Every structure is written in C-alpha cells, then in structure tokens.
Amino acid sequence: MLSVVSVDLMEFHRVRPLPFTIAFSLGLLTLITAFIEENVKPYQWSDGGQSFASQGSLRTLALITTFYILFYFFLFAYKLHIRSHQKFKKVTLYPMAGILIYGPFLFSAFLLGATLSIPGIHAIFIGIGAFISAMTLARHPEILYLLPFNVISLNIVSFGSGLVPYRYVWNNEQDIPFEPTLFGAFFETNRQFSTSTLPLGSIVEIKLEKASLITKPMSKLDAYVVMIADRFSETLYANLVRFSKELENMDLGKMRSNIKWEVKQINELVVKHFPYIPNYA
Numbered sequence: 001m002l003s004v005v006s007v008d009l010m011e012f013h014r015v016r017p018l019p020f021t022i023a024f025s026l027g028l029l030t031l032i033t034a035f036i037e038e039n040v041k042p043y044q045w046s047d048g049g050q051s052f053a054s055q056g057s058l059r060t061l062a063l064i065t066t067f068y069i070l071f072y073f074f075l076f077a078y079k080l081h082i083r084s085h086q087k088f089k090k091v092t093l094y095p096m097a098g099i100l101i102y103g104p105f106l107f108s109a110f111l112l113g114a115t116l117s118i119p120g121i122h123a124i125f126i127g128i129g130a131f132i133s134a135m136t137l138a139r140h141p142e143i144l145y146l147l148p149f150n151v152i153s154l155n156i157v158s159f160g161s162g163l164v165p166y167r168y169v170w171n172n173e174q175d176i177p178f179e180p181t182l183f184g185a186f187f188e189t190n191r192q193f194s195t196s197t198l199p200l201g202s203i204v205e206i207k208l209e210k211a212s213l214i215t216k217p218m219s220k221l222d223a224y225v226v227m228i229a230d231r232f233s234e235t236l237y238a239n240l241v242r243f244s245k246e247l248e249n250m251d252l253g254k255m256r257s258n259i260k261w262e263v264k265q266i267n268e269l270v271v272k273h274f275p276y277i278p279n280y281a
Contacts, residue, residue, distance in 0.1 A: 026065040033058040070103040094136040102129030150230040159222040162188045220248040243273040
C-alpha cells in the first residue's frame, strides 16, 4: 500500500482511490490467508535453521501482490522516461533499470522457489535495484517533478501600469512570447474585478484549455506574481505564496514602471522556493 501511495504522490501529488484500493485489498487478503494453517509449511534451511514457506492460496496471492507492486513501479519509471525532456532522457533510464533489476529477477526467484534454496537472494536483488534508483533520485531530485506538472515561467505584473518587469523561464521551448502590456493589462483588469465588481477575494487560478495561470497578489509591492503551468497544483501554489511573502519583505522598494528590480536577487529567491522544478533552459 505504501508503495502505491508513494508512486501516486510522486506522479500526481495525490493518492488515487482505485490503485490504493486494489493494493489494500491484495495486502489484506494476503494477510488473512497467512493465518490459515494449510497455507504455511515448515521449512528447513541447508544450515539446519528452521523457517516457514508459503503455499496454496497464500503463495498465489503473494505472487499477484508482488507483480502488482512491481508493475506499478515500472509503469511510473517508464512514463517518467517517455515524457521527459531530451535533457533528462539518460537520467530517467536509471530508475527503470533499477526496477528491472530487482523486479523480474525477484519475481522469478520467488516463482521458481529460489528464495528458499538460496537464502537472502531476494534481498540482494532488491538492494542493488533500490540502490540504483535511490542514488539517481538523490542526485537528480528534479526528475520527480517531470510528471506532476510542467511549469513554464514565473512573471511579476505591476498594478496600475500593467508592466511585466520580471520573468523567470524554466522551459524556453514552451514559453509563449506574449505582449507584456496586454498581459499586464489583463491582470490589472482581473484585479479591479476581484476588488471592486466582485469583492470575494483575489483570483487564485485562471484556467485555460492548455494551461493554468496561478496568481498571488503582493499588496506591498503593488504587483501580481503569475506562474504559467500546464495545471494547478497545491504544491506550486503553496511555494508561490511563500515566494511572494519573502519577496514582499525584501528591500526592493515599491514596484513602479521606472524602478528596475534586482534581477539577481529575485532569481536566487525563485531557485530557493522552486528548487526542483526542471529547468530546460
């Protein structure tokens, strides 16, 4: 169950009910059958040590559960590789290789009974495969953010003038060369709408057919911070809120059309609050 939960959180940043229910049901059935005497038999290792081995419905359920979990992990690694940018194609091969090492070998060893004749062989396969996958994710944590969302850019829009004095682009290939004045005017109109016409709070997301504009007003700086991504994410929004609060507390002065912002300072702040968003620049 925890394996399915971890994969869903990495891929979707939420737990999907159906895969979790399947994993929970298989785990529960396996646990119940383990308490049935006919499904467990005593086993003696070559060194004389005593243990127990599964048989009957317990062995069948254990095989099905193992296959389901391994397939779920492999499917995640495969999608990670297929959907990744060319920059990450080589890196994303390693988690898939790690799963292939301990997946088919472990399943085959369990199926053929090698785990009984060679003590600890399953632990060797799991250790090698898990080490390869874990080391890859530790060195390149940004690849975990390839599937949940695709972030294109972060923009700061000035109130009133509607100018866009700052942009940070993660994905140059998908970046949209918009007209800054029209873009700023659009958000200035939305600001007036949410404060005067319909004063029910600031607009958090503007959902388009192919993207979402995630927004957060910064009253101290008379500006909006706008993130363009393929979908809304609570994780992205939470980081955007923290970013905007720290930006407001920086000694940058009021944002006006004639004030040039300290780009280097803001760049460092972006990297600090969004460290794992893949940068395709």
